Amino acid sequence: MSGGIGVSTGVAAGPVARLAAPPELPEDSGQEPDPAGAAERASAALEAVAAELESRAERAGDTASAVLFAQAMMPRDPALQSKIADELAAGRSLPHAVAAAFGGFRAALEAAGGYLAERAADLDDVANRVVANLLGLPMPGIPAPGHPFVLVAEDLAPADTAMLDRERVLAIVTERGGPTSHTAILAKSLGIPAVVGCPAARDLTDGTTVLVDGGTGAVVISPSVDEVARAQERAAALARALAGSVGPGRTADGVAVALLVNLGAEGELAAAASADSEGVGLLRTEFLYLNRTTVPTVDEQVHAYSAVFAAFGDRKVVVRTLDAGADKPLAFVDHGDEPNPALGVRGYRLANRHPAMLTDQLTAIATAASNHDADVWVMAPMVSTPAEAAAFAELAHTHGLAVAGTMVEVPAAALRARQVLEECDFASLGTNDLGQYTLAADRMASELAGLLDPWQPALLDLVAMTARAGREVGKPVGVCGEAASDPLLALVFAGLGVTSLSMAPTALPAVRLSLAAHTLADCEHLAELALTARDATEARQRVAEAVH
CATH class of the missing domain: 1.10.274.10 (PtsI, HPr-binding domain)
Structure with missing residues (x-):
């Protein structure tokens, strides 16, 4: 048995089909004549x-x-x-x-x-x-061996992952990648079991049978017939249980933990709205800005937001204002020359340079909200201080938006969570960025996967600190990072006092089922096990052993 980082839950077994390498460069022929x-x-x-x-x-x-x-x-x-x-x-x-x-x-x-x-x-x-x-050569695409297969690659680009057929691709195993890589995010959205950062992937050859557990990260090479049969039985039993998992998020003793969906593109709207959720915990608005050369008008934004609010009826929709900069530069904005854009002018900070973009966006959100029944909340990304939280909340309230909060993805905001929450109406933890900034680890570096793991006790300390501050001041605190979709980690978050979890629609049934099987006291015990662990691996193992 070998393994890596399990990033999309589920179990599957099948023959390997490797993604072919791209064409190699020929020898350099030197100066072009023209x-x-x-x-x-x-x-x-x-x-x-x-x-x-x-x-x-x-x-x-x-x-x-x-x-x-x-x-x-x-x-x-x-x-x-x-x-x-x-x-x-x-x-x-x-x-x-x-x-x-x-x-x-x-x-x-x-x-x-x-x-x-x-x-x-x-x-x-x-x-x-x-x-x-x-x-004049074609780029190799997803293999087509003529039967369902486990896709194995050094890494997968978005262009490869985007078009995967869930009927053909049983599971994904990559040598590189981390828990918040595009492979992990897209595999989870597609509901395909996936393991990334798996060194053994480089030695897997076409036709070799492997058993992949996207929850534990285990990859069993040439499993026995009995091992495959047991895995398939577990998968079938889980599928039946998930099919029966419906309704609001609740612990076994009835404590509410709202289950919401993340939404970030127009093409996702139909599936997200039809999912059995309590609304949207994170509406990423970048899709309105990134694929164009001019700033969207207020009317264009009103149209886009109205479509979302109408689709979700009277459910909650939490809109995150524009999170541009760093990896999401805008063609119509001069972002300047920043030595470290990840720590530069991005998210809410961009409003200092371009205040009209934020005021136009808030105007559009408020206008769209006034014409629909959705319970519209708004929050700002990359807020670092209580003063920033207060300024954003005041601006949102002035525009007629009753509920204004902040993302907590900067360690400073978590460390001063009580003061931040006193200045706004709610907080939502973005665990991907919060983990990256807390552990000073590049989110795509496979060798740093252990630091990037959302089970890191240091990261959980900041989640606990923020949730505790929320209880003290009577403000809700949610999690909208990828970590919310982990059924085990969801129990820990509930035990820490998190009041809502937002995730890809495909992850909802497993998280709902997990919460329904445990009381709040169970969750608090599991949270303590994770918080007192030495590292992420021990935290996950402790919780998994206690649950199973």
């Missing part, structure tokens, strides 16, 4: 790749849509085309000039760290697609 013409061919290839990614985004219709639209912006960066021209002038052949230009940008992303370093794998995929286009 550098200007070569630069034009590069521009055409960059645009072709961008258009293909946009086409996939339009067809994806789920969480992948926003990811792919953001990736499509990469080949359209004028600085990239300028760098390719420089490499051509330096005497490189066209494919090598493209590879060198992308390599320089990759190094800059890695050096920036944080969110931008997280985009390095996406940039590699764009580079490979551009080079393949120039060489």
Whole structure:
């Protein structure tokens, strides 16, 4: 048995089919006879790749849509085309000039760290697609062996993951990636069991049977017939239990823990609204801004928000104001030259430079809310201080929005949670960023996966601190990071005093089932086990052993 990081729960067994490697670069033939013409061919290839990614985004219709639209912006960066021209002038052949230009940008992303370093794998995929286009070669796609299979790869790019067929792909195993990588997020949204950061993946060959447990992270190579049968029996029993899991989130003794969905693209709306949830815990509004060259008008925003509010009837919808900057730059905003964008002007901080964007957004949200029955809440991302929380809440209230809160994803906000919550109406913990900033660990670095694990006791300390502050001042505190979709960790959050959990719609039944099987006292005991553990591995093991 080997293993990695389980990022999407479920059990599956089947033969391996590996994702083929992209085309390799030929030898550098040197100076292009017509550098200007070569630069034009590069521009055409960059645009072709961008258009293909946009086409996939339009067809994806789920969480992948926003990811792919953001990736499509990469080949359209004028600085990239300028760098390719420089490499051509330096005497490189066209494919090598493209590879060198992308390599320089990759190094800059890695050096920036944080969110931008997280985009390095996406940039590699764009580079490979551009080079393949120039060489007249197709990019290898998802394998099609003619039967269901376990997809194995060094890593998966969004363009690969977005189009996975759940009927064919039984599970995913990758050598690289972390718990908040795009592979993890997209696999969870698709409901496909997945294990990332698995070193043994590099040695798995086509046709080898593997048993994958996306909950524990275990990968069993060449399992016995009995092992597979037992796993299938467990999976079938779980499927039956999940099918019967309906209604509001409650512990076994009736304590409410609201179960909400995350929503971040127009294509996700129908599935999210039809899910058995209590509303939206995180409406990411970036989809309105990222795939365009001009700021959306108030009327355009009203139309988009109205569609969401109408779809959810009288349920709660928590709208996060624009979280741009860092890995989500806007084409119509001068973000400046930041040495470390992950720690720079992003999220709520951008309002200091461009206040009209925030006021227009709040106007649009309030206008749309006034025409529908949805219980609309609004919150700001990347708030660090009580003063920022107070300023945002006052601005939102002035615009007619009755409930205004803040994301807690900066350790300072958690450390001063009581003061922050005294200045606003609620808080929502973004565990992905909070974990990254707390442990000083790049979210895409596989070798740092242990630090990035949401079971880290240090991260749970900050969650506990924020939830305790919420109880003291009588304000709700939710979790809307990917960690909320872990059925075991959901029990810990409930025990810490978290009042709501927001996740991908596919994760709702498992979390609901887990909560319904445990009393609040059980959850508080499990939370104590996790908080007093030495590390994330021990925290998870302690809770798993106590539950099972």
